Amino acid sequence: MTDFPEIVYPLLVGFVLDLLIGDPHWLPHPVRWFGWLISKGETLLNKGGGRRWKGAFLTLVLVLFVFFLLWWGLKLLPDKSIAFYVIASVFVFYGLANRSLIYESLLVISRLKQEGIVAGRKQLSMIVGRDTTNLDEQQVRAAVLETLAENLSDGVIAPLFYYALGGIPGILTYKMVNTLDSMIGYKSERYREFGFFAARLDDVLNFIPARLTAFLMVLVTFSRRGFLYIFRFGKQHSSPNAGYPEAALAGILNARFGGPNVYHGKWVNKPFIGENPRKLTDSDIYKSCRINFMVVGLFVLTICTFYVSIFRIL
Numbered sequence: 096m097t098d099f100p101e102i103v104y105p106l107l108v109g110f111v112l113d114l115l116i117g118d119p120h121w122l123p124h125p126v127r128w129f130g131w132l133i134s135k136g137e138t139l140l141n142k143g144g145g146r147r148w149k150g151a152f153l154t155l156v157l158v159l160f161v162f163f164l165l166w167w168g169l170k171l172l173p174d175k176s177i178a179f180y181v182i183a184s185v186f187v188f189y190g191l192a193n194r195s196l197i198y199e200s201l202l203v204i205s206r207l208k209q210e211g212i213v214a215g216r217k218q219l220s221m222i223v224g225r226d227t228t229n230l231d232e233q234q235v236r237a238a239v240l241e242t243l244a245e246n247l248s249d250g251v252i253a254p255l256f257y258y259a260l261g262g263i264p265g266i267l268t269y270k271m272v273n274t275l276d277s278m279i280g281y282k283s284e285r286y287r288e289f290g291f292f293a294a295r296l297d298d299v300l301n302f303i304p305a306r307l308t309a310f311l312m313v314l315v316t317f318s319r320r321g322f323l324y325i326f327r328f329g330k331q332h333s334s335p336n337a338g339y340p341e342a343a344l345a346g347i348l349n350a351r352f353g354g355p356n357v358y359h360g361k362w363v364n365k366p367f368i369g370e371n372p373r374k375l376t377d378s379d380i381y382k383s384c385r386i387n388f389m390v391v392g393l394f395v396l397t398i399c400t401f402y403v404s405i406f407r408i409l
Contacts, residue, residue: 099402102262104180106255109187110395117194125189125267129274132157137279141289151292154275158296161271165264183263190258190266192250193391197384200239204380207235224281225356234356236375241352243383244312244340249273249297251391252311253304259398272297298335305336308390309343315389321346324369331366338368345369347386348379 118124136157140149165186172179199222207215215235216227223238230238253273258266276297279290309329313321324346325339331353332338345352351369 098175099399099406100175101179101183102259102402103399105183105187105263106258106395106398108180108184109189109191110391112184112188113191113194115194117198118192125186126270126274129157129161129271130278133275133278137289141279141285146288147291150279150289154272154293154296157275158268158271162264162268165267169263186263186267187258190254190270192246192254193387196243196246196250197387200243200380201384203235203239204377207232208377233375236377236380237350237352239380240344240348240350240375240383241341243380243387244308244344245337247312247387247390248305248308248336248340249301251387252308252394253301255391255394255398256304256307257300259401269300272300301336305339307394309339311390311393312340312343312347312386315393316347316386318343318347320349328368331368333365341368344383344386348375348382349373350375350379 116122133153136153140146140153169179169183172182203215203218203222206218212230212232212235215232216230219230219235219238220227222242225238227235227238250273254266254269257269261268272293275293276290279286280294280297281290282294306325306329309325310322312318313325321343324342328342328345329339332341341352344350345368349369349371351367351372353365353368355364
């Protein structure tokens with residue numbers, strides 16, 4: 096059993112670092128290296144026959160490479176050494192995307208208010224996969240809220256979940272899977288076969304974190320409607336996971352998300368999540384950001400408490 100300082104201290108330092116500086120573009124980031132590896136592999140293998148098998152091969156090679164590289168690399172460091180804690184803290188920081196999620200979401204609203212709908216649409220296009228060209232203000236705000244809910248799960252809670260299970264190798268291996276899904280997991284003609292395995296693996300890894308995120312959201316807000324919406328609307332999404340945190344937020348805000356839209360040039364007839372088609376406001380965005388911080392803070396505290404308690408028992 097890993098001693099609690101080796102899990103708790105890097106977690107707390109990495110969490111604080113993410114709160115303070117987020118993900119500045121000038122800072123080297125493992126996810127960019129992951130993206131480079133994926134791009135090179137996709138260019139080499141995504142052609143000819145057997146693309147589904149080739150995509151599965153690339154996914155497994157990269158996932159195993161990241162896990163064993165980090166596992167072996169950390170083994171070379173002395174236990175409880177300063178070098179270990181510094182490196183582990185930095186990797187936890189790299190594994191989280193909480194501040195950047197909040198910042199990018201608020202930036203959309205800022206551009207929408209100060210520069211108008213065209214600027215808001217353009218900024219939104221930086222963080223969503225749908226076509227933003229013809230969205231009105233209501234749809235822009237809905238897209239921001241959906242993104243806050245979905246990415247709270249796969250950008251923050253899921254990495255923390257796999258850190259709690261597998262330490263630094265766990266959190267960075269999850270980030271590789273998530274990056275693979277974001278790059279080749281689309282249902283487009285180019286990636287339908289090649290990215291099939293990566294998309295399914297991402298679905299499997301996010302199964303528990305997505306539902307955990309939804310329940311944490313209703314827990315910190317004491318929202319009975321949010322709790323009921325998880326069961327009523329959680330499955331109303333093309334993704335097997337994204338609908339659960341979105342349903343929770345729709346219930347908390349008494350709002351409605353989803354509906355038909357254009358994704359990667361194709362019309363997608365998505366069902367609605369929620370019942371109240373009311374006008375969404377900036378205060379809804381700010382409330383969702385506060386919920387985000389409360390959920391992440393609670394989950395970090397839970398992980399720390401668990402490891403400290405287990406260490407004392409053993």
